[in-house]
Amino acid sequence: xxxxxxxxxxxxxxxxxxxxxxxxxxxxxxxxxxxxxxxxxxxxxxxxxxxxxxxxxxxxxxxxxxxxxxxxxxxxxxxxxxxxxxxxxxxxxxxxxxxxxxxxxxxxxxxxxxxxxxxxxxxxxxxxxxxxxxxxxxxxxxxxxxxxxxxxxxxxxxxxxxxxxxxxxxxxxxxxxxxxxxxxxxxxxxxxxxxxxxxxxxxxxxxxxxxxxxxxxxxxxxxxxxxxxxxxxxxxxxxxxxxxxxxxxxxxxxxxxxxxxxxxxxxxxxxxxxxxxxxxxxxxxxxxxxxx
Amino acid sequence: xxxxxxxxxxxxxxxxxxxxxxxxxxxxxxxxxxxxxxxxxxxxxxxxxxxxxxxxxxxxxxxxxxxxxxxxxxxxxxxxxxxxxxxxxxxxxxxxxxxxxxxxxxxxxxxxxxxxxxxxxxxxxxxxxxxxxxxxxxxxxxxxxxxxxxxxxxxxxxxxxxxxxxxxxxxxxxxxxxxxxxxxxxxxxxxxxxxxxxxxxxxxxxxxxxxxxxxxxxxxxxxxxxxxxxxxxxxxxxxxxxxxxxxxxxxxxxxxxxxxxxxxxxxxxxxxxxxxxxxxxxxxxxxxxxxxxxxxxxxxxxxxxxxxxxxxxxxxxxxxxxxxxxxxxxxxxxxxxxxxxxxxxxxxxxxxxxxxxxxxxxxxxxxxxxxxxxxxxxxxxxxxxxxxxxxxxxxxxxxxxxxxxxxxxxxxxxxxxxxxxxxxxxxxxxxxxxxxxxxxx
Numbered sequence: 001x002x003x004x005x006x007x008x009x010x011x012x013x014x015x016x017x018x019x020x021x022x023x024x025x026x027x028x029x030x031x032x033x034x035x036x037x038x039x040x041x042x043x044x045x046x047x048x049x050x051x052x053x054x055x056x057x058x059x060x061x062x063x064x065x066x067x068x069x070x071x072x073x074x075x076x077x078x079x080x081x082x083x084x085x086x087x088x089x090x091x092x093x094x095x096x097x098x099x100x101x102x103x104x105x106x107x108x109x110x111x112x113x114x115x116x117x118x119x120x121x122x123x124x125x126x127x128x129x130x131x132x133x134x135x136x137x138x139x140x141x142x143x144x145x146x147x148x149x150x151x152x153x154x155x156x157x158x159x160x161x162x163x164x165x166x167x168x169x170x171x172x173x174x175x176x177x178x179x180x181x182x183x184x185x186x187x188x189x190x191x192x193x194x195x196x197x198x199x200x201x202x203x204x205x206x207x208x209x210x211x212x213x214x215x216x217x218x219x220x221x222x223x224x225x226x227x228x229x230x231x232x233x234x235x236x237x238x239x240x241x242x243x244x245x246x247x248x249x250x251x252x253x254x255x256x257x258x259x260x261x262x263x264x265x266x267x268x269x270x271x272x273x274x275x276x277x278x279x280x281x282x283x284x285x286x287x288x289x290x291x292x
Numbered sequence: 293x294x295x296x297x298x299x300x301x302x303x304x305x306x307x308x309x310x311x312x313x314x315x316x317x318x319x320x321x322x323x324x325x326x327x328x329x330x331x332x333x334x335x336x337x338x339x340x341x342x343x344x345x346x347x348x349x350x351x352x353x354x355x356x357x358x359x360x361x362x363x364x365x366x367x368x369x370x371x372x373x374x375x376x377x378x379x380x381x382x383x384x385x386x387x388x389x390x391x392x393x394x395x396x397x398x399x400x401x402x403x404x405x406x407x408x409x410x411x412x413x414x415x416x417x418x419x420x421x422x423x424x425x426x427x428x429x430x431x432x433x434x435x436x437x438x439x440x441x442x443x444x445x446x447x448x449x450x451x452x453x454x455x456x457x458x459x460x461x462x463x464x465x466x467x468x469x470x471x472x473x474x475x476x477x478x479x480x481x482x483x484x485x486x487x488x489x490x491x492x493x494x495x496x497x498x499x500x501x502x503x504x505x506x507x508x509x510x511x512x513x514x515x516x517x518x519x520x521x522x523x524x525x526x527x528x529x530x531x532x533x534x535x536x537x538x539x540x541x542x543x544x545x546x547x548x549x550x551x552x553x554x555x556x557x558x559x560x561x562x563x564x565x566x567x568x569x570x571x572x573x574x575x576x577x578x579x580x581x582x583x584x585x586x587x588x589x590x591x592x593x594x595x596x597x598x599x600x601x602x603x604x605x606x607x608x609x610x611x612x613x614x615x616x617x618x619x620x621x622x623x624x625x626x627x628x629x630x631x632x633x634x635x636x637x638x639x640x641x642x643x644x645x646x647x648x649x650x651x652x653x654x655x656x657x658x659x660x661x662x663x664x665x666x667x668x669x670x671x672x673x674x675x676x677x678x679x680x681x682x683x684x685x686x687x688x689x690x691x692x693x694x695x696x697x698x699x700x701x702x703x704x705x706x707x708x709x710x711x712x713x714x715x716x717x718x719x720x721x722x723x724x725x726x727x728x729x730x731x732x733x
Binding site (some may be wrong): 038041042043058062063066068070072073074075076077078079083087088090091092093135219 | 295296299300302303307423500501504505507508509510511512513514515715
């Protein structure tokens with residue numbers, strides 16, 4: 001729990017991040033994500049409650065095990081890229097030699113070996129993002145906290161960073177990924193927590209959540225003509241087009257029964273697919289209802 | 293000292309010392325100062341630059357044979373009377389006519405007439421006045437039949453010779469207090485400026501990190517207190533480096549200057565100015581002795597005790613105000629107006645200290661000086677001013693204890709504000725708000 005002046009930013013939030021998983025921390029602006037992240041990164045303290053990493057309460061040494069990429073990026077504008085990374089790496093406890101070899105490795109990986117002596121304000125925004133990403137991961141943290149890591153990146157660089165995130169995850173890094181870009185969450189995360197107004201309003205595995213929120217809606221592609229009065233007490237038609245219909249099945253009726261009844265009508269079915277809700281829809285629905 | 297604070301100090305120090313601005317201000321500023329003062333001195337010594345030809349009509353019949361020219365003025369005695377000189381003036385052969393009327397021995401005032409449409413510059417008329425004052429004095433002495441040697445005996449230079457009552461070991465001379473207040477004043481001034489300059493550098497460094505948002509990355513690794521102290525110490529070391537380089541440069545320059553010009557500078561302690569004071573001959577003669585006395589007096593000051601104390605008060609003053617500036621910098625971010633008004637409030641005590649310091653130069657033992665040299669905020673400037681006058685030990689001790697306690701409390705308070713301020717965006721940083729932040733958990 002974190003209390004600011006007369007506003008509770010984080011309230012009774014509790015969840016587990018599985019080791020070596022990619023965990024989505026979602027929520028609209030002002031939901032308390034940043035406040036929560038600041039507690040995990042030991043920037044601020046919680047008024048109540050605790051954060052455990054590997055079963056140990058966070059302490060002054062925790063930051064060495066964490067890589068944090070804040071939403072508001074920041075680098076020293078007038079400082080050379082190399083010097084800057086050396087400084088940040090040594091701040092994280094790396095020795096001079098370790099820092100140099102790690103940075104060199106990342107420079108080679110991103111093909112930016114000639115950047116060492118460039119000043120940050122000579123770089124484009126996307127290039128600065130790369131430098132910032134290196135600064136976040138170069139000390140090989142156990143836990144990576146990425147707040148909107150792809151904002152401001154072009155598709156090529158987005159993929160580059162995404163691949164790195166996957167690779168780090170595979171090598172054992174646990175990742176907390178905070179965003180309100182739902183399509184990225186769907187693509188990347190295994191588990192999520194959805195926060196609103198400082199509280200958790202939804203949590204679980206992405207697949208399970210979608211399952212829980214599905215509306216039994218099916219898209220059926222067909223050839224031929226549908227009977228004029230298709231809907232009955234078991235389902236209703238949401239969309240009726242020349243080559244497909246979208247049908248919502250009522251509680252208690254099965255999708256197989258629907259399929260059978262259509263076939264028995266002599267309709268030739270080309271495709272039959274359940275429409276799962278997108279996280280975006282779930283997000284809007286949940287946040288909307290919790291705001292009421 | 294932990295690793296992170298060391299890294300912060302290192303970065304803060306190296307990026308500054310390696311920057312072009314540092315090199316410029318450190319090496320060019322003293323050269324610039326020397327050039328500026330040289331140039332000013334040159335301008336002042338030259339006075340007005342147009343050459344003037346002045347006819348002198350010597351109706352007084354005083355001995356002016358040795359007066360041929362002065363500054364930019366050349367004197368012409370060839371005209372027999374005023375009228376012929378005025379004719380020459382109208383023909384533009386000369387620039388003016390100075391008439392010396394007969395001297396009335398019993399008259400206190402003596403008026404010379406200067407005929408010209410262009411008035412004399414102030415320095416020209418002053419040097420003319422002092423030139424002829426001496427001549428007329430000699431004329432009067434001769435005409436009154438006064439013995440020159442007896443006259444010299446009449447002029448007495450009256451001084452006070454201080455003697456310490458309790459401390460009989462302590463040697464004092466008539467200029468002890470003069471020298472000590474001189475040293476005190478210079479040191480007080482220097483501390484004031486150094487504290488302001490480097491304190492505001494700390495502030496700029498803090499706001500820079502807040503504005504470019506790197507601060508969030510930093511404090512996810514470093515405790516805000518370490519970050520703040522690293523900054524304050526780093527910038528302070530830059531300041532010390534700069535001061536040491538300046539001291540070396542100054543001593544090198546003055547050594548070079550001394551060897552080129554020798555002590556000649558001392559001889560020319562403008563006899564003009566000295567001469568314009570009546571009965572000043574003696575002073576001119578003894579000016580060299582005075583210099584030696586001053587140097588002796590400077591040597592006599594207990595530097596072994598005072599220098600470490602200067603360093604102590606510099607550190608106290610610097611840490612007090614740098615911490616304050618850091619707190620302000622964290623609160624204001626890019627709001628320059630806010631920064632200015634808060635800096636004003638923070639520097640107010642320093643200003644007050646400066647003015648008290650100036651009064652402490654002349655009266656180092658007044659109760660105002662004593663108390664403000666003990667109280668926090670003013671002590672770092674006022675105590676160093678008083679130190680050469682050797683205040684009692686209990687005052688120095690009390691002042692040091694109070695300073696150390698206050699600086700610890702202040703740094704603590706500043707760190708409380710800083711830790712909230714650096715993460716606070718879009719909130720107006722009023723004094724009331726800052727006080728609230730201190731209480732934040």
